[in-house]
Amino acid sequence: MTTSITTRPATRRLGIRRTKTMATALVAVVAAVTLTACGGSDAAPATQASTVTIENPWVKEADSGMTAAFGTLRNASDHQAVIVSATSSSTSSMELHEMATNDEGEMVMRPMKGGFVIPAGGTHKLDPGSDHLMFMDVTTPIKAGDTVTVTLTFADKSTMKFTAPARTFSGAKENYEGHDDMDGHDHMDMDDMGHE
Numbered sequence: 062m063t064t065s066i067t068t069r070p071a072t073r074r075l076g077i078r079r080t081k082t083m084a085t086a087l088v089a090v091v092a093a094v095t096l097t098a099c100g101g102s103d104a105a106p107a108t109q110a111s112t113v114t115i116e117n118p119w120v121k122e123a124d125s126g127m128t129a130a131f132g133t134l135r136n137a138s139d140h141q142a143v144i145v146s147a148t149s150s151s152t153s154s155m156e157l158h159e160m161a162t163n164d165e166g167e168m169v170m171r172p173m174k175g176g177f178v179i180p181a182g183g184t185h186k187l188d189p190g191s192d193h194l195m196f197m198d199v200t201t202p203i204k205a206g207d208t209v210t211v212t213l214t215f216a217d218k219s220t221m222k223f224t225a226p227a228r229t230f231s232g233a234k235e236n237y238e239g240h241d242d243m244d245g246h247d248h249m250d251m252d253d254m255g256h257e
């Protein structure tokens with residue numbers, strides 16, 4: 062009884078000291094976390110996907126093979142946004158294409174190096190005869206009136222999904238540069254391309 066009375070305050074004192082030490086450590090940790098948070102930019106930056114929209118999206122109808130999606134990408138932020146890849150359940154793979162003149166002086170489409178850049182507060186147009194989202198190999202026939210879903214991935218890894226109605230369109234039959242002898246997809250002629 063006497064022993065326990067004399068030892069208890071000692072234990073309590075030790076306990077208090079331990080609590081104080083822990084509290085000090087905790088304050089240090091909180092301060093460090095706060096400092097880290099303040100070291101970054103003002104607020105959490107908006108993702109590129111959250112500031113980009115697409116206007117008048119549409120897809121060219123196709124039973125199989127290649128087709129493309131178009132529309133006007135708009136960037137509402139004051140930072141540029143870059144689309145680096147795209148997918149759609151309607152095609153086994155998708156590429157970001159641009160039109161360019163090849164060594165033979167022909168207009169061909171080819172993967173756009175660096176992706177589609179949408180300037181701060183600006184737009185990036187996807188049109189037949191110009192940049193487009195290329196469906197490399199349509200898996201399910203896309204008929205006029207169907208709705209196709211496309212997911213865009215940005216440089217910051219954020220993603221944006223949009224739906225585009227399919228339309229009948231006679232143009233956009235660009236030649237595809239690259240793997241010329243791998244399959245027939247790249248031999249579509251561009252007689253009725255519609256651009257000069």
Ligand SMILES: [Cu+2]
Pocket residue numbers: 129158170171193194195235
């Ligand atoms: Cu293409």
